[in-house]
Amino acid sequence: MRAINPWINFNGNAEEAFTFYKSVFGGEFTKIIRFKDLATAEFPVADNDADKLMHIALPIGPNNVLIANDVPEFMGRVSENENRSKIAVSAESREEADNIFNRLSAGGDIEGQIGESPWGTYAGMFRDKYGIEWIVEFDPNYKG
Structure with missing residues (x-):
């Protein structure tokens, strides 16, 4: 793929x-x-x-x-309050993750503050000011 x-x-x-x-x-x-x-x-x-x-x-x-x-308009409105699928962003560093998280979440609603996750990554979740849900994550063990 x-x-x-x-x-x-x-x-x-x-x-x-x-x-x-x-x-x-x-x-x-x-x-x-x-x-x-x-x-x-x-x-x-x-x-x-x-x-x-x-x-x-x-x-x-x-x-x-x-x-x-x-x-x-003839198709109706998108429900911005539904739980849409999240867009996941894989950052290359903690600094990049912080930068993307802080900038994209500005004016939005933070669901999970960026920080250490239970699964060993550095991650945070939010809905941006346009209603789109995001996960920003840095995995220090990624071998891509």
């Missing part, structure tokens, strides 16, 4: 969230497609969905891509 790339649905704020994620992880967006870019006579797009993102991609590290879209 080459990679697993998480794909997140948003309620119209994917671009704002991904601008924030870019400020944490760095890099450049490799793809941004708005619903209006795909509009045709066969696939009309409502005015209120035209500028929403159909696809956005942000590479994170050499093999991973964080992907998202906005859900068009």
Whole structure:
């Protein structure tokens, strides 16, 4: 397997969230497609969905891509209070783990403060200010 790339649905704020994620992880967006870019006579797009993102991609590290879209209004809202699957970030050091944890969790709700875990890693969990759940972890014994 080459990679697993998480794909997140948003309620119209994917671009704002991904601008924030870019400020944490760095890099450049490799793809941004708005619903209006795909509009045709066969696939009309409502005015209120035209500028929403159909696809956005942000590479994170050499093999991973964080992907998202906005859900068009006719499909209903994504429940941001559900327990979504978490996105796990494997840091290369404690310092990197602390930096990512502190920056991504800003304005969010911390579920488990970053620190020593019972399974021998340095980890923490939180829901960011956009409702996305994350685990940031550094495993000093990783032999990748």
